[in-house]
Amino acid sequence: MFLTYVYRELRRRHRQALLIALGLALGVCLVVTVSATAGGVRDAQNDVLHSLYGVGTDITVTQSAQRGSGDPQQFGMNPGSAQKQGQRFSRDAVTSTMGLALVADKKVTSIAGLRGVNAAVGGLTLSSMHMSGKFAKIVGGSSSAGGSGSGSAAAAPSTTTSGSGAPSQAPIKISSFTIAGVDVADQTIGPLSSATITTGRTFTAKEDNAAVVVVDAGYAKQNSLVVGDTMKIAGVSFKVVGVSKSASGAANVYLPLRRAQTIAGEKDKVNQIYVKATSATQIAAVKKEIKATVPGATVTTAQDLADQVSGSLASASKLADQLGTWLAIAALIAAVAVASLLTLSGVSRRVREFGTLKALGWRSRRIVSQVLGEAVVMGIAGGLGGAVLAVAATRLVGVLSPSLQATVGSSGVSTSAAQSGLPGGSSGPAGALSSLSHTVTVYLHASVSPGLLAAAIALGLAGALVAGGLGGWRAARLSPADALRRVD
Amino acid sequence: MLYELTGVTKRYVQAHKNVAALDGVDLSIAEGEFVAVQGSTGSGKTTLLQMLGALDRPTSGAVCFDGADLAVLSEARLCALRSRAFGFVFQAFNLIPTLTARENVETALVPHGMHSAERAERAHAALAEVGLADRASHVPVELSGGEQQRVAIARALVRAPRVILADEPTGNLDERTRDEIVALLEELWGGRDQTIIMVTHDSRVAGRASRRLWLEAGTVASSRYAPEGSNELAPATADELGAVPARG
Ligand SMILES: Nc1ncnc2c1ncn2[C@@H]1O[C@H](COP(=O)(O)OP(=O)(O)OP(=O)(O)O)[C@@H](O)[C@H]1O
Numbered sequence: 001m002f003l004t005y006v007y008r009e010l011r012r013r014h015r016q017a018l019l020i021a022l023g024l025a026l027g028v029c030l031v032v033t034v035s036a037t038a039g040g041v042r043d044a045q046n047d048v049l050h051s052l053y054g055v056g057t058d059i060t061v062t063q064s065a066q067r068g069s070g071d072p073q074q075f076g077m078n079p080g081s082a083q084k085q086g087q088r089f090s091r092d093a094v095t096s097t098m099g100l101a102l103v104a105d106k107k108v109t110s111i112a113g114l115r116g117v118n119a120a121v122g123g124l125t126l127s128s129m130h131m132s133g134k135f136a137k138i139v140g141g142s143s144s145a146g147g148s149g150s151g152s153a154a155a156a157p158s159t160t161t162s163g164s165g166a167p168s169q170a171p172i173k174i175s176s177f178t179i180a181g182v183d184v185a186d187q188t189i190g191p192l193s194s195a196t197i198t199t200g201r202t203f204t205a206k207e208d209n210a211a212v213v214v215v216d217a218g219y220a221k222q223n224s225l226v227v228g229d230t231m232k233i234a235g236v237s238f239k240v241v242g243v244s245k246s247a248s249g250a251a252n253v254y255l256p257l258r259r260a261q262t263i264a265g266e267k268d269k270v271n272q273i274y275v276k277a278t279s280a281t282q283i284a285a286v287k288k289e290i291k292a293t294v295p296g297a298t299v300t301t302a303q304d305l306a307d308q309v310s311g312s313l314a315s316a317s318k319l320a321d322q323l324g325t326w327l328a329i330a331a332l333i334a335a336v337a338v339a340s341l342l343t344l345s346g347v348s349r350r351v352r353e354f355g356t357l358k359a360l361g362w363r364s365r366r367i368v369s370q371v372l373g374e375a376v377v378m379g380i381a382g383g384l385g386g387a388v389l390a391v392a393a394t395r396l397v398g399v400l401s402p403s404l405q406a407t408v409g410s411s412g413v414s415t416s417a418a419q420s421g422l423p424g425g426s427s428g429p430a431g432a433l434s435s436l437s438h439t440v441t442v443y444l445h446a447s448v449s450p451g452l453l454a455a456a457i458a459l460g461l462a463g464a465l466v467a468g469g470l471g472g473w474r475a476a477r478l479s480p481a482d483a484l485r486r487v488d
Numbered sequence: 489m490l491y492e493l494t495g496v497t498k499r500y501v502q503a504h505k506n507v508a509a510l511d512g513v514d515l516s517i518a519e520g521e522f523v524a525v526q527g528s529t530g531s532g533k534t535t536l537l538q539m540l541g542a543l544d545r546p547t548s549g550a551v552c553f554d555g556a557d558l559a560v561l562s563e564a565r566l567c568a569l570r571s572r573a574f575g576f577v578f579q580a581f582n583l584i585p586t587l588t589a590r591e592n593v594e595t596a597l598v599p600h601g602m603h604s605a606e607r608a609e610r611a612h613a614a615l616a617e618v619g620l621a622d623r624a625s626h627v628p629v630e631l632s633g634g635e636q637q638r639v640a641i642a643r644a645l646v647r648a649p650r651v652i653l654a655d656e657p658t659g660n661l662d663e664r665t666r667d668e669i670v671a672l673l674e675e676l677w678g679g680r681d682q683t684i685i686m687v688t689h690d691s692r693v694a695g696r697a698s699r700r701l702w703l704e705a706g707t708v709a710s711s712r713y714a715p716e717g718s719n720e721l722a723p724a725t726a727d728e729l730g731a732v733p734a735r736g
């Protein structure tokens with residue numbers, strides 16, 4: 001009887017039942033889609049953070065360089081003698097990344113010894129600039145050779161840079177790339193930890209001072225480098241042993257740390273310390289300890305970094321976190337409210353019917369469960385419908401696969417990037433030479449998990465139960481006499 | 489006595505107006521009586537029937553049915569009484585529009601918690617008794633008014649209640665159908681020795697009752713028994729007001 005009655009009622013009021021189920025389905029679909037998308041955004045953000053930061057790294061430690069000690073590149077571009085004017089030149093300069101102070105690598109050992117620290121490795125990020133071209137001819141004795149327009153320090157007053165409107169006839173080629181010195185003993189943290197080796201191999205533990213190099217895929221392609229090639233850094237030949245790929249391109253090339261220290265002339269110095277905590281809960285405490293151990297250090301945790309992520313990914317994640325969730329909840333509430341109202345109006349039209357059943361001796365409970373039974377069917381239909389709609393909607397997100405950009409720090413401002421403690425956190429000595437971008441593009445993929453689908457159906461059901469419960473209570477509340485007198 | 493009502497008062501408060509639908513009704517009804525309840529509109533006939541059928545509780549007074557006061561019984565006991573002791577027939581039939589005739593009759597057996605096969609069988613038997621065996625699978629809209637009321641009567645009779653309470657069961661029917669329904673009720677009544685309490689505006693219907701009860705403004709104005717062997721009663725007179733039942 002129960003099922004017959006439920007079935008007959010739903011069939012008679014199929015339009016209303018369909019409307020209720022559809023409302024619930026839309027609400028459920030929105031909730032599921034938003035949470036699936038939010039999950040996708042979160043995944044994307046994790047991807048970005050990992051690629052920028054290193055999967056294993058919890059904390060990076062850097063120290064800002066003192067003002068004025070930022071190691072401006074000095075090329076010594078003066079022709080020196082009049083005979084050299086108009087002749088070819090080639091210069092290399094490898095310097096520690098601007099804005100980052102060098103610290104003795106003993107500090108790494110002391111940080112590694114702190115409580116809550118699992119491991120700590122040092123890293124040295126460098127930028128290498130290579131210039132070649134011809135010396136400018138000084139025309140008419142006036143030494144105006146590019147004296148304007150250069151951002152270089154006073155030590156090289158007549159530096160000519162391309163595009164500065166200098167009288168030099170020959171173009172000057174400038175190429176620059178970033179270098180990260182990697183502690184070969186522990187590569188699970190540090191600059192290479194976020195990269196995957198696409199061809200070749202990474203450093204072996206024995207290669208702590210070897211002339212080998214791992215090249216970032218993008219840089220390798222640009223310079224037609226493959227495994228087995230050699231490339232020159234600061235005049236020294238390095239053998240390419242591997243090509244790596246990381247979304248951020250933490251550096252263009254990776255060297256064993258000691259080699260990096262040697263070519264930069266900074267023995268036993270590092271400018272980045274990568275720290276891995278024993279557990280995520282330790283991170284805050286470790287950050288405090290490090291600050292005490294290395295006064296003046298900039299200690300950046302993954303969370304700090306996440307807070308600095310800007311761009312459409314950050315907006316999307318904010319949107320998903322704040323607006324999206326509320327929107328979804330509001331939609332669900334609206335759907336439940338509409339379902340409740342429709343159920344209530346349906347029930348109020350049946351008050352006399354329920355009064356009759358009560359006069360026949362039906363318990364209020366039975367009448368409530370009758371209304372609930374109808375609601376359950378609509379709820380399951382709504383939940384299933386919502387799940388189907390949500391799968392379709394997330395498929396659509398997958399097909400459209402919107403790209404999201406994430407930028408860490410404000411790009412182009414080297415100090416801010418350096419303070420963010422990023423590997424290679426400098427945009428180069430001059431804005432024109434900006435070689436490293438901290439903008440990462442990821443593609444959004446929303447996926448609906450079985451758990452989420454189950455939750456969707458449960459949501460639809462819960463919504464329907466709320467609606468049915470309200471309606472049932474309204475129906476059963478009246479005494480049979482009152483219910484029978486009701487004219488509708 | 490089956491029913492023993494003493495000082496039954498039912499008040500409704502509506503828009504700050506206190507309406508006494510029943511105002512101190514004293515009444516006894518014996519088992520097996522066919523009582524016709526008459527009175528002008530608003531005199532409290534429906535309200536009285538609801539008190540007798542345990543559909544509502546009086547504001548004050550006692551409604552003793554078979555020795556138990558319906559005014560103070562628990563809701564669960566009232567439910568049990570409604571499902572076993574009373575059978576209602578309404579003026580507007582009050583069938584469940586989505587259910588077939590047989591299923592409508594079955595709703596009366598649902599509180600008894602019997603097996604569905606037995607329920608269907610008994611419902612079918614009840615429909616056969618009111619002459620609607622061939623209409624068992626029709627829904628109410630496919631039935632005429634008289635047929636719908638027959639279904640409602642089958643629904644009231646299917647559990648063999650001690651009391652049939654009918655509120656103007658012929659009010660929505662034309663003359664011919666009305667006669668059929670009354671004949672049916674009489675036939676069923678005669679065969680089972682059930683107590684019938686029927687509200688009716690029709691003196692021809694009331695004339696068939698064994699007792700006529702007149703209500704006026706919530707009080708019993710007169711109560712007269714039909715002379716033995718006669719179906720025609722003289723209209724109530726003032727001196728019969730508050731008459732004591734002589735039968736039962
Ligand atoms: N739920 C209620 N709320 C307020 N007043 C009510 C309610 N039920 C009944 N009444 C009032 O009580 C009085 C008696 O009503 P009742 O329905 O018993 O009359 P009745 O004799 O059945 O009338 P009719 O012949 O028109 O059916 C009426 O005045 C009516 O307005």
Ligand SMILES: [Mg+2]
Pocket residue numbers: 533534535655
């Ligand atoms: Mg009435």
